[in-house]
Amino acid sequence: MKTRLGFYLAAAVAAVGIVCMASGLAAQERGSQPAQPAKSKQQALPPGGPAPRAADGHPDLSGVWFGGTAGGFTYNPALRRQFDAKAEEPPQFQPAAAAKIKSMTQTDFELGRASVNCLPRGVPGMFLINPYPFQIVQTPGLFVQLDELNNNFRVVHTDGRAHNPDPDPSFDGDEVAHWDGDTLVIDTISIDERTWNNFTGWFHSDQEHVIERVTRPSMNYLNVVVTIEDPKVLAKPWTSSPRVWTLGHEDLLEYYCTNNQEVEQYKALKDKESGGKK
Amino acid sequence: MTRKPLSALVVMAVALVSAIPVLAHHSVTAEFDSSKAFTVKATITKIEWVNPHTYIYADVKDENGTVTPYSFEGGPPGALRRSGVIKTMFNVGDVVTIEAYIAKDGSKHLGLLHAVHFADGHQIFFGRPEDSEGKN
Numbered sequence: 001m002k003t004r005l006g007f008y009l010a011a012a013v014a015a016v017g018i019v020c021m022a023s024g025l026a027a028q029e030r031g032s033q034p035a036q037p038a039k040s041k042q043q044a045l046p047p048g049g050p051a052p053r054a055a056d057g058h059p060d061l062s063g064v065w066f067g068g069t070a071g072g073f074t075y076n077p078a079l080r081r082q083f084d085a086k087a088e089e090p091p092q093f094q095p096a097a098a099a100k101i102k103s104m105t106q107t108d109f110e111l112g113r114a115s116v117n118c119l120p121r122g123v124p125g126m127f128l129i130n131p132y133p134f135q136i137v138q139t140p141g142l143f144v145q146l147d148e149l150n151n152n153f154r155v156v157h158t159d160g161r162a163h164n165p166d167p168d169p170s171f172d173g174d175e176v177a178h179w180d181g182d183t184l185v186i187d188t189i190s191i192d193e194r195t196w197n198n199f200t201g202w203f204h205s206d207q208e209h210v211i212e213r214v215t216r217p218s219m220n221y222l223n224v225v226v227t228i229e230d231p232k233v234l235a236k237p238w239t240s241s242p243r244v245w246t247l248g249h250e251d252l253l254e255y256y257c258t259n260n261q262e263v264e265q266y267k268a269l270k271d272k273e274s275g276g277k278k
Numbered sequence: 279m280t281r282k283p284l285s286a287l288v289v290m291a292v293a294l295v296s297a298i299p300v301l302a303h304h305s306v307t308a309e310f311d312s313s314k315a316f317t318v319k320a321t322i323t324k325i326e327w328v329n330p331h332t333y334i335y336a337d338v339k340d341e342n343g344t345v346t347p348y349s350f351e352g353g354p355p356g357a358l359r360r361s362g363v364i365k366t367m368f369n370v371g372d373v374v375t376i377e378a379y380i381a382k383d384g385s386k387h388l389g390l391l392h393a394v395h396f397a398d399g400h401q402i403f404f405g406r407p408e409d410s411e412g413k414n
Contacts, residue, residue, distance in 0.1 A: 034315035034377050034392045035401075073360035110308060132356075148356065253356035256329045 044069035048219035065245035083241040092235040101201035118257035122171030186212040205232035310390040327365040352391040
């Protein structure tokens with residue numbers, strides 16, 4: 001506990017500037033540019049040496065992982081960034097799917113956001129649209145992912161077993177995994193159709209098939225490459241740029257999406273947009 | 279359906295959302311404008327340190343002595359803690375100067391916390407909307 005308290009106090013000292021500028025603020029008018037905190041001296045984590053190995057010889061993916069390269073909270077957008085969006089090929093949709101997305105309004109986008117509708121990110125959202133850290137606990141034959149976001153979790157067998165032949169749809173889907181060299185390959189089908197893969201309308205069908213390739217190239221870094229096949233929605237499979245996560249040295253906290261009345265407001269707004277027609 | 283002008287829809291959306299700022303959860307980038315701030319001197323009246331968003335409520339007194347209650351929204355407690363901002367840094371009764379991002383719907387008594395400046399000169403920053411949920 002002392003260690004954590006010390007961390008928080010150190011962070012507080014870093015974040016709380018002792019700068020006498022309050023007196024000048026009263027003159028600011030509505031619409032003014034906000035004052036800015038001192039620039040952080042945080043830097044991207046170094047590789048940190050080779051990845052640890054588990055007793056069974058596979059890379060040990062265990063750890064608390066933060067999106068970006070800071071290994072923790074950062075105000076620095078460059079360190080928070082997990083990938084270069086401009087370098088990633090956008091998903092190519094089937095004509096009907098493209099038309100559906102094009103017809104969506106900003107209200108539709110808000111209703112589809114997991115941060116608004118409070119649905120679980122699920123697979124692959126927990127890697128693609130999850131700004132919160134997660135913890136991986138790896139044991140021989142098991143990959144356990146504990147998400148700070150809504151305290152979601154998933155437990156995946158890594159022994160190469162086959163999919164359940166008749167799975168029920170679920171947010172995390174029916175997941176199986178195997179090791180391909182030093183890469184853990186998680187294969188998922190039967191994903192609940194209510195989730196989106198981004199915040200701008202990328203819905204999916206019951207035919208979605210997700211392959212997550214998880215590697216730990218060094219002690220401090222975790223990379224995840226996501227491939228999505230969805231013949232009803234995508235014109236061709238889509239593969240992400242590597243999403244970068246870095247090792248933190250603190251416990252997960254609690255985050256819940258709660259008290260969500262906004263979705264009802266957006267639904268009412270949607271009704272207005274459509275003139276009462278569903 | 280034809281695509282409608284996004285700006286008009288956003289205004290409509292935040293107008294609805296802003297009517298229930300205390301209980302609503304939303305994407306903060308839809309509700310607040312991170313390029314524009316406003317500043318008020320206020321007395322803290324209530325502190326809510328809960329998921330998914332924290333709130334600091336404060337009274338603002340104008341030159342005529344009229345008191346107006348303001349609501350200021352912050353990020354989730356966990357994200358704030360990691361950035362060094364914790365609940366005990368604030369107390370009901372504190373007289374502070376608050377910088378907040380404006381609500382896009384023009385509501386003057388609602389803001390997204392940017393910084394709280396205390397009388398002794400120290401200040402606490404809360405980050406920008408894009409630091410929060412959903413801009414990933």
